[in-house]
Amino acid sequence: VAKLNASTMRSDFTAAGLNAYVWSTSEDERVREDHRELDGTTWRWDEEPPIADKRTLERGHPGEVFQCRCVPLPIAVTRGSA
Secondary structure (H helix, E strand, C coil): CHHHHHHHHHHHHHHCCCCEEEEECCCCCCCCHHHHHHCCCEEECCCCCCEEECCCCEECCCCCCCCCCCEEEEECCCCCCC
């Protein structure tokens, strides 16, 4: 369900012209260290997602990696500013 929700958010945001996001964690003790390091960083939807799991090198946007509770805070950026 989380992956479907993440995919739907991505589609909705990009359709609205919000082509980037700021990674946001749930800010509790269950947040993975890798995700804590991504918190507050800016990423574009149309570029390769960040490494969300350094152990497996799995890449993903917020909510796409297994049991990820992070969310993307949508923003609009021009090319080169994210």
